[in-house]
Amino acid sequence: MELAKAIILGASAIGAGLAMIAGIGPGIGEGYAVGKACESIGRQPESSGKVTKTMFIGCAVAESTGIYGFVVALILLFINPFIDML
């Protein structure tokens, strides 16, 4: 029983780490979006307000996949659902 618990805890910790790989996608995506926004502000400085607003909304939407991964990691770390299944 102790061994089973230990395996579950260790596997959950590894799983939480793996879940955070989801952070790569939003990182690349948001970086690309911000780069493009900088380019377009450089081309048309007068539209910077609108571009910035749109960029933040886009970033927020792109971020949600990373947040999902983070929530999975949090669940595995703090309210581990598998311990109760033993």
Next chain:
Amino acid sequence: MKISDLFVGVKEISVTGPKIIHQFKFCGITINFTETIVIGWIIIAALAIFLKFLTHNMQKVPTKRRQIIAEWIVKTVNDLVEDTMGSKFKYFAPYISTIFAFSIFGSLISMLGLRPMTGDYNVTLTWALMTFILIQGTKIKTNGIGGYFKSFLDPFFVMLPMNVVSEVSTPVSMSFRHFGNIAGGMIISSLLYFALTGVSTAIGLSFPVFAIGIPAALSAYFDLFSGFMQAFIFIMLTMIYISTAADTD
């Protein structure tokens, strides 16, 4: 030498949910009276007193500074709502400004050392559900009840599960985004604090030298910037979703 020997003197790291102050049963359901509720009411009371102070004894031509501040706040929110949603949705301005003020002070209260209110999933889920109801209500109002249910079969009936999932995912992603940013900041700050204290102990200092200053910079990002940004994104998404729900196509 074991790794754990390095961390002697470091308190046990603890990241917990909001503390439960009182627990009572109502119709067989256990209701938790948590820290979040207390902090929420503190914010409500502080905001109410502050706004009452700003708006009491108003004149037609403002002479007092506080009335000018109050008018500036109202005008800013009205302009933002009008720019984003169009002038026919101007009546959403009070709702938007309430959510914004509550959210931003709920996050910024962590600067006072209290637990950020928005780091509790119940809070953000409640706001997201209110927005969800507003979106669905606006859709029903524009298309009529028949058109509303027909829109789920758009473009053809095989798409029904996709449309349902895309509707339901709106409040889920909105609430998790806000919650995840604030709670993540909280967890990362406490992890960093733990690590810096551990480093100081490891090189034989009894006083955690490294824990000075570095967490403050992180706190400025996570508490100030992230708190403001998430509040802004939440209201922007609310406005965009509601105004696109009113599009007739």
